[in-house]
Amino acid sequence: MRVLVITGAGVSAESGIPTFRGKDGYWRNLDPAKLATPEAFAKDPGLVWQWYRERRQRIRNAQPNPAHKAIAKLAQHAHEFMLVTQNVDDLHARAGLPKETMVQIHGDIFVTRCSDCDFQFRDTGRGGSPEPPAPRTIYPNSGRLGSIAPTSAQPDQEQEDLPRCPRCGALMRPGVVWFGEQLDSRKIYIVEDYLARGDVDLTFVVGTTALFGYIVDWATRARGRNGELVEVNPDETPLSQFATKLYREPATKVLPRLVNEMLAG
Ligand code: OAD
Numbered sequence: 001m002r003v004l005v006i007t008g009a010g011v012s013a014e015s016g017i018p019t020f021r022g023k024d025g026y027w028r029n030l031d032p033a034k035l036a037t038p039e040a041f042a043k044d045p046g047l048v049w050q051w052y053r054e055r056r057q058r059i060r061n062a063q064p065n066p067a068h069k070a071i072a073k074l075a076q077h078a079h080e081f082m083l084v085t086q087n088v089d090d091l092h093a094r095a096g097l098p099k100e101t102m103v104q105i106h107g108d109i110f111v112t113r114c115s116d117c118d119f120q121f122r123d124t125g126r127g128g129s130p131e132p133p134a135p136r137t138i139y140p141n142s143g144r145l146g147s148i149a150p151t152s153a154q155p156d157q158e159q160e161d162l163p164r165c166p167r168c169g170a171l172m173r174p175g176v177v178w179f180g181e182q183l184d185s186r187k188i189y190i191v192e193d194y195l196a197r198g199d200v201d202l203t204f205v206v207g208t209t210a211l212f213g214y215i216v217d218w219a220t221r222a223r224g225r226n227g228e229l230v231e232v233n234p235d236e237t238p239l240s241q242f243a244t245k246l247y248r249e250p251a252t253k254v255l256p257r258l259v260n261e262m263l264a265g
Contacts, residue, residue, distance in 0.1 A: 001201045003078040004194070004222045005071055006215060007085045007092070010207020010233060014252045015062040015091055017055075021209055027051055037179045041115075045162050045171055052174045056109055059089045060125055067206065067251035068095035070259040075101055077263055082194045084218065086208060088176045090124065103187050105214075111175025114165035120175055183214070195221055203229045206251050210237040230258075 009019035018024040020032050027035070030051075034040060041048045072095045075081040083102045085092055088109035092102055113120035163172040177183060194200075200222040210216055220242050223229035231243040232254045240246060247254040 001078055002080040002198055003074060003082070003202045003204075004200045004218070005074070005081075005083045005204045005206065006208065006219055007071070007083065007087060007206045008208025008210070008215075009087060011067050011071075011085075011251050012062070012065075012087055012089055012091050013207065014067065014250060015065045017058060017062055017087075017089055017091075019207075027054070033179065036176070038181065041171075041173060041178070045173075049162060049174075052109065052176075056125065059091070059109060062089070062091065064091045064095035065252050067255040068092055068097075070255035071204075071206075072096040074259045074262070080194075080198075082191070084191055084215075086212075086215070103190050105177070105183060105187055105191070107174075107176035107184075109174060109176060112163065112172050113175040114168060114170050115173045116170035117165060117168045119165050119167045122175075188214075191218060199224055200227050203227060204232065204255075205229065205237075205239055205243070206232045206255065208233070208237070209235075210239040215239075216242075 009017070009022075009025075013019050013022070018027075018032075020036075025032055030047075032051075035048055035051050068091050071083065071092065075083070075097055081101050083092060083097060084105055085102065086106045088104065088107050090108070090110065093099060108122065110124045111120055111122045164170065165172055195218065203219055203222040205215075205219050208215060210219070216239055219229060219239055223242065223244070228244045229239070229242055230245045230247070231237065231239055232247045232249070232251050233240075234248055234250060247258075
């Protein structure tokens, strides 16, 4: 069986990671959809970095939930499997899903990359000591990002305290895709290639508002004429009308049950 699973923030909600558009999705009364933009970074990089540092810390402290684990189990047993996740957290990987079966289409929150050149590094902060709270410099040789300006800093001071590229001196930024930015064409290729290589028998869409055209497009094309499209989401989404089965329940309730039933049958 060829399987495609598409996930969004809802799959990590029960691990304590706020969704983007839910009532808990707001951070200090700021709309995440407005913080995750190049404009927000240009205007106040310190604020945006602070948001990402807090999110990184929350993700480090979170654990994969039974829905992440059920998806990893499904991957082990499917003939061919691909996960396309919009989530920048690492909970699918920590649930045991092999990296080569996964596309993080909106990037990886633990990557820090230069806003100008192609320098980047990944640091989950788990290799030994945690990310230091507030040193004011970057340590290029250790690959550790250590700087975030306090919100009370003056703008000029704040700019100076932000992490800068050790190669070209430009501001470093989180390795994620922001609104208005292009997706990584290599990642698009991997998904397109998976769809082109044959019919997908079963597509799960879990915990996403499916507001992006490419998500709806991939899910509906994967379903094709004969495939199953299963949506797991307490709320209706633009994909609901195309689903062959709808589960209006939290992911941790539905996925372990469904995967166990599938593997038993
Ligand atoms: P959203 O916050 O837009 O949507 C979360 C979805 O999860 C909603 O449809 C909820 O109904 C659903 N949900 C909540 N709790 C759930 C649970 N326990 N089980 C199952 N579903 C649940 O998050 P995304 O759709 O992932 O992009 O957002 C897509 C993208 O928009 C994000 O990747 C991010 C954001 O802007 C970028 O930053 C580019």
